[in-house]
Amino acid sequence: MNNRSNTSDAILACARKLIVSGGYNGFSYADIAEVVGIRKPSIHHHFPTKVDLVTALLADYRREAEAGFEKLAAAIADPFDQLHAYIQYWSSCITDASAPFCVCAMLASELPALPGEVALAVRAHFRFLSAWVTSVLERGVQQGTISLQYPARVEAEAFMATVHGAMLSARAYGDADVFAAILQPLLERMAVKR
Numbered sequence: 001m002n003n004r005s006n007t008s009d010a011i012l013a014c015a016r017k018l019i020v021s022g023g024y025n026g027f028s029y030a031d032i033a034e035v036v037g038i039r040k041p042s043i044h045h046h047f048p049t050k051v052d053l054v055t056a057l058l059a060d061y062r063r064e065a066e067a068g069f070e071k072l073a074a075a076i077a078d079p080f081d082q083l084h085a086y087i088q089y090w091s092s093c094i095t096d097a098s099a100p101f102c103v104c105a106m107l108a109s110e111l112p113a114l115p116g117e118v119a120l121a122v123r124a125h126f127r128f129l130s131a132w133v134t135s136v137l138e139r140g141v142q143q144g145t146i147s148l149q150y151p152a153r154v155e156a157e158a159f160m161a162t163v164h165g166a167m168l169s170a171r172a173y174g175d176a177d178v179f180a181a182i183l184q185p186l187l188e189r190m191a192v193k194r
Contacts, residue, residue, distance in 0.1 A: 008046045010036045012057050020101045023110050024054065024118065051115045054107075058121040061103050062128060069132055079140030080191060083133075083159070087183045090163065095176040104129075105164040130156050140190075147192045155190075162186050 004012075014035045018027035029040045029050070036043075047053035068089075076082050093099035104125040111119055133156035140146025148155045166182035 005046070007036070007038065007042065011038075011043055011046055011053065012060060015053055015057055016061075016103060019054070019057070019103055020099070020106055023106055024050075024114055025110065051117050054118050055121050058104070058107075058118070058125065062121075062125055065125070065128070078145055079136045079143060080145040080187075082136050083140075083146075083190070084187060087163065087180075087187065090167065091176070091180050091183075094167065094170050094179050101167050101171060102164060105167060108164075126160070129160060133159050137190075145192055146190050148190065159186065 011032055014032045015027065018031060018035075029043045032043055033040045043053075047056060072082055072085055076085055090099075090102075094101075104122050107114060107118065107122045108126065111122065114122065130153070134152045137146055137148060137152040137155055137159075141148055141152065150158075162183065166179045169182060170176055170179040
């Protein structure tokens with residue numbers, strides 16, 4: 001449940017967009033103040049430091065992912081179809097530019113330079129995502145809808161790396177279709193021929 005003010009939410013939304021476009025060091029409170037239309041002291045009132053702001057953002061991001069995976073599991077029973085829907089989600093976000101890059105993937109590229117608390121939150125998100133993908137793959141193997149060449153944990157890491165790498169390629173080429181083109185062969189390789 002969100003007990004924050006509309007201003008806090010606007011600050012977080014702005015920070016999220018700025019991180020996706022330029023990373024942790026690519027924005028300042030002055031940038032947020034200009035976009036949101038408030039003064040810097042107001043931002044400091046809600047989030048005393050940039051670390052506080054970004055860790056709050058990452059906590060929200062994690063809660064959104066957890067809720068999204070729960071909703072996905074409730075709507076789609078087949079594990080293979082869950083992976084496909086996950087890829088479709090990102091494909092749509094990249095195509096309509098609503099979320100053209102994973103916040104945690106962007107921050108992971110800066111990990112050596114991130115403050116400790118932010119780095120811990122990014123690593124925690126990756127562990128969470130890896131556990132989810134691993135569990136989906138394991139269920140898919142058990143149900144006979146997914147075929148793996150390596151242990152589910154290894155395949156989950158390869159899946160995540162491919163998804164994040166495809167985001168990077170789509171950004172580099174300026175072509176949202178690149179994302180789907182990269183992920184389609186991965187899904188085809190994992191699918192049990194029905």
